[in-house]
Amino acid sequence: MGEVNTAVTLCGIPLDNPLIPASGTFGYGYEFAELYDINMLGTFSFKGTTREPRFGNPTPRIAECPSGMLNAVGLQNPGVDAVIGHELPELKKVFHKPVMANVSGFSLDEYTEVSARLDKEEQVGWIELNISCPNVHGGGMAFGTSAASAETVTKAVRAVVKKPLIVKLSPNVTDIGEIARAVEAAGADGVSLINTLMGMRIDLRRKRPILANVTGGYSGAAVFPVALRMVYQVSKAVKIPVVGMGGVSNAEDVIEMMLAGATAVEIGAENLRNPYACRDIIAALPATMEKYGIKSLSEIIGGAH
Amino acid sequence: MKETVFTVTENIALTKDVFRMKLSGCTDDITAPGQFVNIRLDGFYLRRPISVCDRTAGELTLIYKVVGHGTEAMAKMPTGTALDILTGLGNGYKTEKSGDRPLLIGGGVGVPPLYLLAKELTAQGKAVTVILGFRTSADAFYAKEFEALGAKVLVATEDGSVGTKGFVTDCIPAVGDYTYSYCCGPEPMLKAVYKNTKTSGQYSFEERMGCGFGACMGCSCKTLYGNKRICKDGPVLEKEEIVWEK
Numbered sequence: 001m002g003e004v005n006t007a008v009t010l011c012g013i014p015l016d017n018p019l020i021p022a023s024g025t026f027g028y029g030y031e032f033a034e035l036y037d038i039n040m041l042g043t044f045s046f047k048g049t050t051r052e053p054r055f056g057n058p059t060p061r062i063a064e065c066p067s068g069m070l071n072a073v074g075l076q077n078p079g080v081d082a083v084i085g086h087e088l089p090e091l092k093k094v095f096h097k098p099v100m101a102n103v104s105g106f107s108l109d110e111y112t113e114v115s116a117r118l119d120k121e122e123q124v125g126w127i128e129l130n131i132s133c134p135n136v137h138g139g140g141m142a143f144g145t146s147a148a149s150a151e152t153v154t155k156a157v158r159a160v161v162k163k164p165l166i167v168k169l170s171p172n173v174t175d176i177g178e179i180a181r182a183v184e185a186a187g188a189d190g191v192s193l194i195n196t197l198m199g200m201r202i203d204l205r206r207k208r209p210i211l212a213n214v215t216g217g218y219s220g221a222a223v224f225p226v227a228l229r230m231v232y233q234v235s236k237a238v239k240i241p242v243v244g245m246g247g248v249s250n251a252e253d254v255i256e257m258m259l260a261g262a263t264a265v266e267i268g269a270e271n272l273r274n275p276y277a278c279r280d281i282i283a284a285l286p287a288t289m290e291k292y293g294i295k296s297l298s299e300i301i302g303g304a305h
Numbered sequence: 306m307k308e309t310v311f312t313v314t315e316n317i318a319l320t321k322d323v324f325r326m327k328l329s330g331c332t333d334d335i336t337a338p339g340q341f342v343n344i345r346l347d348g349f350y351l352r353r354p355i356s357v358c359d360r361t362a363g364e365l366t367l368i369y370k371v372v373g374h375g376t377e378a379m380a381k382m383p384t385g386t387a388l389d390i391l392t393g394l395g396n397g398y399k400t401e402k403s404g405d406r407p408l409l410i411g412g413g414v415g416v417p418p419l420y421l422l423a424k425e426l427t428a429q430g431k432a433v434t435v436i437l438g439f440r441t442s443a444d445a446f447y448a449k450e451f452e453a454l455g456a457k458v459l460v461a462t463e464d465g466s467v468g469t470k471g472f473v474t475d476c477i478p479a480v481g482d483y484t485y486s487y488c489c490g491p492e493p494m495l496k497a498v499y500k501n502t503k504t505s506g507q508y509s510f511e512e513r514m515g516c517g518f519g520a521c522m523g524c525s526c527k528t529l530y531g532n533k534r535i536c537k538d539g540p541v542l543e544k545e546e547i548v549w550e551k
Contacts, residue, residue, distance in 0.1 A: 024521065024522070025516075025520060025521060026520060027519070027520050031518075031519055031520065032520070034306075035306070047522075055525065055527060055532055056522065056525065058550075059512050059513065059523075059524060059525065059526070060512070060513040061513070061515075061522075061523045061524070061525075062351075062513045062514060062515045062521070062523035062524070063513070064349065064350055064351045064375075065350065066350070067350055068350055069350055069351055069515060071515060071521065071523060073521065073522045073523060073525075076522045076525055076532065210513075220350055221350075269350075271516070271520060272351070272515045272516035272520060272521050273345065273350060273351060273352060273516070274345075275306070275308075275391070275516070275518055275520070276308065
């Protein structure tokens with residue numbers, strides 16, 4: 001097998017490969033470190049962090065779907081104090097690369113405060129601003145479904161962080177390209193997409209919604225074509241790098257995402273059915289690149305445009 | 306946790322909807338009774354978490370109830386089927402606290418994990434009493450297997466077709482003195498046992514799971530000592546930490 005190059009650069013920071021476990025499917029990383037050496041990852045995006053600790057939504061929070069799943073976790077996290085005081089020091093023992101800090105919130109104030117605090121943490125390489133969580137009320141997606149509010153929150157956070165700012169977009173909008181352009185204009189260094197698609201299931205025995213929250217976010221292999229289409233659209237609409245995600249399950253999907261315009265690729269639900277998914281995909285990349293005649297991943301970004 | 310390929314060696318009906326599956330493969334990562342395994346099934350996105358009924362070196366026994374399409378598919382699996390299984394998941398029962406006369410209480414498909422627990426406790430020389438609850442005599446299983454371990458077995462059925470008529474709690478007065486309680490079953494039963502037992506104990510909970518190994522926060526619950534994940538910090542919780550929410 002010839003030499004292939006999997007390295008990419010995301011907002012000025014080099015990655016050994018484009019693989020990034022997505023926020024909410026990888027905790028704060030150190031638990032996966034018991035399963036395999038997580039330093040093989042490009043990086044990972046840690047659990048969406050808010051100012052206060054949150055329990056999240058009542059259970060059931062999970063429902064299975066054809067080729068995917070719904071979740072309505074609702075941003076359970078220990079709060080920014082505990083993330084800085086406990087989670088990041090634990091992570092530092094096992095992960096020696098910059099990490100992506102996923103930030104969520106319920107007000108402009110909360111987004112800026114949590115982002116500014118995590119921005120000062122040495123190991124944080126990027127801030128991923130989650131304005132697209134479909135499972136909380138009055139926060140999350142409320143900021144990401146209009147160009148004006150997406151621009152406002154991006155601008156406010158941009159003013160208080162020095163590190164690259166990546167804004168995570170919702171697919172639950174009429175025109176995702178318009179939102180992407182708005183956050184680019186507000187100073188975002190990149191965008192990541194897609195967050196989950198809003199959906200629901202009904203329990204036929206109880207004749208009631210399965211999820212206590214009624215609706216949840218659909219992710220998994222089923223959403224890949226939708227995600228790919230949106231990554232393609234957005235990467236044509238903006239000049240900043242796009243991080244592609246949504247149903248990516250194998251090395252072929254990674255390459256498709258990159259051809260559609262993604263600079264790096266996040267893996268979400270697949271980690272939950274196969275805890276070794278990212279390790280396996282990284283191992284499969286060189287042979288898959290070889291198979292399709294690709295020498296360097298950074299050269300194929302947007303190749304399908 | 307360990308990912309292992311197992312081979313189905315037996316898959317038989319114990320009642321109309323409860324099946325026993327025996328599998329051969331490496332069971333080294335199963336370290337305590339009350340732990341579970343998570344099974345990948347062709348055609349289903351999420352794995353199916355099933356509690357461990359018994360394990361020896363090289364053999365795993367699962368007892369599962371057909372409750373949906375996934376378990377329906379399991380019930381049709383022929384021997385020889387290879388399954389990708391994550392083993393050794395969850396925080397199981399601790400036997401150190403049992404005292405000399407532990408009481409084990411299981412309802413329906415909550416009965417299986419108590420089997421390995423009873424096996425370990427009887428092997429330690431403890432005088433084990435087991436209360437098993439079912440809807441009817443047709444739904445009952447494993448009373449003889451528990452007796453074969455040397456445990457004293459009491460059965461309750463809702464219609465009285467075998468054993469005491471009523472619920473598992475109706476059998477508790479007949480047990481006499483017990484030193485500790487272990488429980489597994491549907492949440493209303495856990496709650497009733499919680500109220501009707503005087504000793505400390507350990508309770509195994511059920512919840513819809515995403516990953517089964519602590520990553521997705523799908524199965525969280527509140528306890529007196531903070532939020533816990535049923536799959537990783539549970540499924541077994543100490544009586545003293547339980548917060549009843551539903």
